[in-house]
Amino acid sequence: MSIFSIGLSGIRAAQAGLYTTSNNISNVGTPGYNREILQLSENKAQGVQVDGMQRQFNQLVANRLNAASGSLESLDTYFTQLQQIDNVLADERSGLNVVMEKFFASLSQVAGNPADSAAREGAMGSAKVLTAQFRSFDSYLSDIGASVDRQLAFEVNSVNTLTEQVAALNKEILMAKATVDGAPNSLLNQRDQLVHELSQKVDIRVNQQDSGSYSIALSDGSQLVAGDLASQLKVVTDKADPSQVSIVHTDITGAEKPLAESVFNRGAVAGLLEFRSDSLSKLENQVGQMVVAFTAAFNELHSTGVDLNRQPGQAMFSAGQTVTYPHADNQSATTATTTISDASAVLATDYQVRQTASGLQVTRLDTGKVVAANYDAATSTLAFNGLEVTFDGALAEGDSFKLKPLAEQAANFELLLSDGDQIAASESGASGDNRIALALTQLQSEPLVQGNRSLSQAYGAIINGVGNQMNIVQANKAAQQGLTEQLQGLQQSESGVNLDEEAANLIRYQQYYQANAKVIETGTTLLDTILSLR
Template structure:
């Protein structure tokens, strides 16, 4: 009997120790976002037979059965979906802010205003060489601001391209890691601690993949996962299909899985693509503004005469933001007088016509519209991003409540399992005392 008590006590102590180990793991990983709470289940051990016992007629203790990992497929999916939406909004917003910074730092609008102001000052004395030189210099600076803005947009586009290429490479790397994890999951005993670790690793990989692209998932009975991206299978079992990116003729991005074109639904890759499209539209608007500036100034020049009485020459060359530049070489070439006027004419009617064309629905208003539209888009997307962040935070809290570690509960478990361990030790001690007493009677 004492021998059976010793075995029962031993099994109880070992089971309590296993439970204490699981509790310690939970406490140690309380702040680990990739860790899901573990619990351990116990099962009775039935003796198969022995001296004085019927076969399978007596219980002989307890043993750990399974390590269960807290999980909620629905909440995991919601957390990934909302995180994917936030990353899409963040990537798009980052690209738009870089574009806005490029345009504002170039100073196109102030340069247009300064150019108009220098024209107004020239009207006070159209023959003053310093005033003419100031108009020429402000015109040169205006053209340069367009080129600076274009260079800034080039940098913003290059940054988006770099991040997108890196994101595609990262997605393929994560897919390969997930496929290896699937293989490991298939080889590990269900209900073991190793299985729980692999499931944690699987969910962490899925979270990172969701941040890059809006993925959908399906699971098999042991927890292996298949991943679809844009309707195409990216990972299934141990097999992966490569994600690729190409650039269309208009500069927009196109994505494909295994050569099959896909349409992303969310994620930072989609956000970067949307930002790239917005920058392409902004570049078109800047080209139209540069063309408007050049056309307005050149038309006025063509209708007037310069300080020497010669016909006015084009003020600017080029018709895009990247190509516009000052064409005049001296202030005397500014055609302030109407065509046919003699040399040294103080008639400023042609200059007034240029000022009127610049002021009435002119380039300054167009530049203001571009900046206002861009600023409004950033403001609207900031509101959207913040709303999506709130939704994602709520989903994360719900997931944490379901799968995270509750330190109060773990403290209770720690005390309970410690008492169970001590109780099992007491059973062993009682069995030893009984055995010693029996030996003493024999003497």
């Protein structure tokens, strides 16, 4: 090889180095960019050979960062949703404790002067405000639930868009590898950035095939991307509970598979599902539990009294109805009806009732624990925890029902009486008799909820529960933020662009270029000298 060839190989290497360095500098702020390093080797003859630009990418660190980012996104989403509930509980104007205290205070006015029409109308007005506030609070929770469903649909659509883009890049990368020398670094960076964004939506497992394609699956193995093919997720009406949505996986053949919430352990989807099941549903049930316990106790005591017209006390309040959903895949057409037999024993939870080979099984959905229940074959009635479930036919093995005894109680909390004279303050009907009014007032401090808490204590437990949950999620979020930042630092130390280092490389490759140009210039001078000797 001549001195010209050697110098030319050096110039080409210097040009490649300047290209690599300038590309790193120009992409210093590009999300997902991994810095490149020029790979050189000695030419088999003489001179230098450019082997390509190596992408500084560590798959292990990327996987760890993706997992940490997904967990952080899940906690952040959960915390954002939880703040909505905390804000309304902290607002005295929309809180329930104040209206309950005002209602019982108005009953004290009636007890102080049972014949006073103004006091009676004041109690009726407070009762209207009480029921309206509970309905308003329940409506707010329902709006949050509807918003969660909409956000789930948005996140699922985002997942589908990202998986389609990854599948398309898989195809482009394979084509590029077949037509160009070396790995298509730009395409690889784009694909890894998409995978990072996908990991912030759902919990995924990434496997690189021998061909270089990415295979991506959910935590249960449901395939999202295989080569240049992408499967789809879809939000559908839940088969067990048509009042909410669930997520199904649709494979490339069109077959659908329902996905359990446990499949989504990380990402925004996980945060939304966890908030809905662990916080929102629990709060709806707790508020419904208060309404049921109060309504039953108040109406029972009120019915023992006599109103101002000397008529027996009527039911003053009405709550909503229990809800029982048969699973959409039940084999039999049997329906079930749930009634509340003991309001003080009802727990703030939903249930699943399932027909097994050994009989009916009741499971609490908040804890997953099986509940002891008594079945009366003569009446086809199942009794447990203050509830009775009656079936209108024979069940097939595997049939199941979702019981929501409290979810709609506050939504339909109503005042039944229209006249203050209908308040049964007296036990005997005699003038000045206020015994029932006094007893109704004392219900404020009675352990009506689950037989061990007053209404104020039950509401206080709700506030404390949400506050504790906020603290726990916030603490976990801070810890996860620290871990994520550490992994980001590790990833940047390997893959990030250091401008100081690149500036030094620019000078080095510039001098390298100039030195090789000098080699060619020297060769030219020598050649001219030799030719002049002739």
